[in-house]
Amino acid sequence: MSSQNTQTIKEQPMAKSSNDFTTYVKILGRGKKGARSLTVEEAEHAMSLMLSGFVEPEQAGAFWMLIRIREETVEETVGFTKATRQHLLKTAMFAEKVDLDWPAYAGKRNELPWFLLAALALANTGVRIVMHGHTFDGEDRIYVEQTIEQLGLTVCTSREQASQVLSERQFAYLPLSIIDRRLGTMMDFKYILGLRSPVNTVVRMMNPFFADHSVHGVFHRGYDELHVAASEQLGDASVLVFRGGNGEAEVNPERDVTLGKWQNGETSWTTWPKAEQQHKRLKDQRDVSRLTEHWSGQSCDPFGEQAVRQTIASVAGLLYGVTSHQACLELADSIWSKRDTKYFQ
Incomplete structure (x- = not known):
């Protein structure tokens, strides 16, 4: 298999996840009547995609600024935090207990x-x-x-x-x-x-x-x-x-x-x-x-x-x-x- 084909295959998951993320940008940016805030589950999934590297910088920037305009909700904060904590669990924990x-x-x-x-x-x-x-x-x-x-x-x-x-x-x-x-x-x-x-x-x-x-x-x-x-x-x-x-x-x-x-x-x-x-x-x-x-x-x-x-x-x-x-x-x-x-x- 050529290196070019291998690279294409490797990029497919990134492309799919990146397209998945556009759903959340659309939810936030549909205008005064069409836009809404994210549910806990949506915010958690969106954050997990960003933390996994499956989102383009331009998408992440648009996402955060759309929320910044109206400020984050409690539900969005909960979802973002849940995803972040789950992501951090993948990293080796401290040997020492933290108070x-x-x-x-x-x-x-x-x-x-x-x-x-x-x-x-x-x-x-x-x-x-x-x-x-x-x-x-x-x-x-x-x-x-x-x-x-x-x-x-x-x-x-x-x-x-x-x-x-x-x-x-x-x-x-x-x-x-x-x-x-x-x-x-x-x-x-x-x-x-x-x-x-x-x-x-x-x-x-x-x-x-x-x-x-x-x-x-x-x-x-x-x-x-x-x-x-x-x-x-x-x-x-x-x-x-x-x-x-x-x-x-x-x-x-x-x-x-x-x-x-x-x-x-x-x-x-x-x-x-x-x-x-x-x-x-x-x-x-x-x-x-x-x-x-x-x-x-x-x-x-x-x-x-x-x-x-x-x-x-x-x-x-x-x-x-x-x-x-x-x-x-x-x-x-x-x-x-x-x-x-x-x-x-």
């Missing part, structure tokens, strides 16, 4: 990523945390991956390395492209299309290492409700969602924060009042030495102190089933006091 999944994809525009200190303080007490994120070059934002590098911590380049680092330090960070190359490519559609896509929701929802708990930071109003509703339909065990600083899972102490939880088969919403009455953000001082000096106790950062404290409190409440704001703060203070102040030395 807390912490997606970090938004980047910080006005301040440092203080939530990283909150995560490390929790890890210092034995909570096994995997953080994952993605960096968009050329944006005026600080991404957690860049901060981790500047602090001399490890950016893991494989699942095996992440498993080892997690075992040694109870905290590991992986870039999205290491978790799955195609998901990384989907996120990078932003460079071509100029807009972020619903993939940003998927990577927050996916919990790639099937941790017992997950914390999601969102930016836009209503997305906290979407995440909680999707978590319920997915049957997740324990999820915390709130509108955090720049969209990261970090409590902004200068604003009230509403915490949404799906845990023990119940949804709950709790609003905490802002911890800082005065403006203390330092927009033009994004030197990571502020993080290390605050961690070591060399100085007390006026903004970072409450950002870290409130963030630890919110996540600790999820991990340990504490509901009272005051009790969560007391737990946060205990966790912070136990940190290894020489961690960065």
Whole structure:
């Protein structure tokens, strides 16, 4: 058989699957009267085709932008997440159990990523945390991956390395492209299309290492409700969602924060009042030495102190089933006091 014929045969499944995918583009793009959102099953199949490499980039771009125009529904989010989790099951799992999944994809525009200190303080007490994120070059934002590098911590380049680092330090960070190359490519559609896509929701929802708990930071109003509703339909065990600083899972102490939880088969919403009455953000001082000096106790950062404290409190409440704001703060203070102040030395 000639190599040309062999190539043609190999391309047939791709062509068929690609044609199958056009069905979903048509459903989304038939105009005001003809278009509709996808069912859970349709969204799951569409996502599985994309993750399997059976979709042309132009098709995927059109698909995501059609949904982006009206924003994803709960059913679509559930379908996309189910397909993503099923896809990730094909990859070797961690040897180490993960307690807390912490997606970090938004980047910080006005301040440092203080939530990283909150995560490390929790890890210092034995909570096994995997953080994952993605960096968009050329944006005026600080991404957690860049901060981790500047602090001399490890950016893991494989699942095996992440498993080892997690075992040694109870905290590991992986870039999205290491978790799955195609998901990384989907996120990078932003460079071509100029807009972020619903993939940003998927990577927050996916919990790639099937941790017992997950914390999601969102930016836009209503997305906290979407995440909680999707978590319920997915049957997740324990999820915390709130509108955090720049969209990261970090409590902004200068604003009230509403915490949404799906845990023990119940949804709950709790609003905490802002911890800082005065403006203390330092927009033009994004030197990571502020993080290390605050961690070591060399100085007390006026903004970072409450950002870290409130963030630890919110996540600790999820991990340990504490509901009272005051009790969560007391737990946060205990966790912070136990940190290894020489961690960065």
